[in-house]
Amino acid sequence: MSHRELDDMLGRGWRKPHFIKNPALRYGLTAGFVAYLIAAFMTIEVDWGRVYEGLDRGWQFILAFTKPDFLSRWSDIWSGLLESIVMTVAASVVGILISIPIGLGAARNIAPLPVYMICRGIVAISRALQEIIVAILLVAIFGFGPLAGFLTLSFATIGFLSKLLAEDIEAMDKVQAEAIRASGARWMQWINYGVQPQVMPRLVGLSMYRIDINFRESAILGLVGAGGIGATLNTAFDRYEYDTAAAILILIIGIVMALEYLSGIIRARVQ
């Protein structure tokens, strides 16, 4: 760039340079996007008659929350809830235990390239397959029930936790780890002293968050036959028992909020 004389610059005003320098391209892209957005909304058909009828059904559903029925199906709700909790706890523990070595392997700054590629591959597969799809497949293999749900959640936990753990390891302070290596530590000791203390708070926080997600997911997985409270909820909807469904939803919301509160406390403790 040519040298700019100060005198030319003074009094000329200043604007932040545009992200896209070419004005034709900039306005073209904006106009194109707006046009697409309008066209996209036009393609969504709304049947107002159907909406009017549905409003009534929706209102019934909302009214059910004012008189949730915990009692008439209590034994179904209770066994569904227990199944979900068992699934959540078991899948979280297994998933977290498997995620730790894979997370170590998926961190470029501590793993050799072949290990890194394999672990990143596992993470990519786990993240590419949505829980529902995995659950449908596993229900087909193992049949209805919580085993399929447990395996689905374990699998999903690995993708989530390994990836985020690996990213935290990649962002760690290199010098702290270097100091441990300089003392003549073995690889395992180096991980235990130089790496683990740096990533522990995040690992605990993410694990708590994942337990929370796993519980919520367990309610969804029931819809495709993978056991848990979701199965009970699905049955209630099928029978148009909105008051029982409302009771189940209230329980799920309560448990998720309690888990959220608990994980907040634990995360504050481990900082």
Added chain:
Amino acid sequence: MLRLQELTKTYKTGDQALKDIDLDVPKGQVLALIGPSGAGKSTMIRCINRLVEPTAGAVMLDDTDLTRLGSGALRRARREMGMIFQEYALVERLTVMENVLSGRLGYVGFWRSFLRRYPQSDVDEAFRLLDRVGLLHMADKRADELSGGQRQRVGICRALIQNPKLLLVDEPTASLDPKTSRQIMRLITELCRERGLAAIINIHDVALAQMFVPRIVGLRFGEIVFDGPPTALTSEKLTEIYGEEDWEATIEKVEDEDEDIEAAE
């Protein structure tokens, strides 16, 4: 005891950080390595314990060439070399005691270190060292609760508990105030004398180096351009190491400080 022979480090980018360095450090000698940023000071001490792999040349510690060691032998050799870091490099979420004991990792097995069950002799030595640097009461504090000077003292304990022959010290005072800097330099040189340790101390502060260290090596663009006692470090020599600048103030300040310290003692 330590001899660098034609030590060369070329980074992947093509930068030559060290060019055929030859340096001999006898047993128990403390030397300061000075030079401008980017002269290769940090690379040099990291090539000695191979936190950075040298490209060519040899690092002889007694009769072993460290550059040829396999990973197991390198680990055992690293036990002989304690390292003290710029910005302390303590593991911040571990306690002071765990940080000090981590200096013994090269000597204890994995499970002992994992369960923090160190041999009694190591624990006693850790307490002795913490007492020596005045931090015995801090043993169970987390490292990130300490001040800069305190952290560097813990760093010193961690290096010494390795029972090394040699200390590699990288900018020990870079983030400390002037008074703490002197205290830390005094502590390092005293401990080296007490234990007969050799040390290579990278340091930016020329005056501080002249004050505490009997031998100064000046590095410029990866080459040794000065090697001698502090008194031989004239303003011409400083110009050769760092480039043109008015050095009289630096040198005068040193003399004043020497008098101050003598008066205080």
